[in-house]
Amino acid sequence: MPSFHVAGVPIQFSFQPYRTQLALMHTVICAARQPKNAVIESPTGPGKSLALLCSALALQQYLIDNDSNNTPEPHLTPTQPLNAQPNSKNPKNPPPFSLNP
Template sequence: IESHAIYFPHTPYQSQKMVIIKVLQGLRNRRNCLIESPTGSGKTLALLCSCLAWQQKKKEIYQAQLEKLRQEMRAREQEADDCCHYDPRRAA
């Protein structure tokens, strides 16, 4: 849903799907959400599952960005080592 992998313990009701979509939209847009639904309709479960899915996706994005930066740093370190290698035995 909304390009997120939602882990739900059973098939969600239509009202729960709507809550999930609205919560994900609110999180994406950094907006507050007001959820109103009858008692026992699964609001809490839908809210938790959507928030956890959003958090997991953000974590994956940040980890990928961090790994890319690490690779760039390793490449730059290697370039610096190759370019500026100092061998004290050859120094005059």
């Protein structure tokens, strides 16, 4: 399977991509990195779906492989019994969850 780089991201594609597919993949990767919205327009038949999927999945894998801080996702942790009723007006009875990194 041919492999090449678009905007620094290695992408595997089932064949040599058309120029329009390369442009689409470049747009997808650049828009996702910024993050920005991207309007992608192309005539019927040049393989938009394949180019979109390959570039999005390749970027996702690239970001996973090159995650430099390896920080776990934040999650909610109970700080008191779950049946306790939070009272936002009483500072002695805080909400039962805190955000932990």
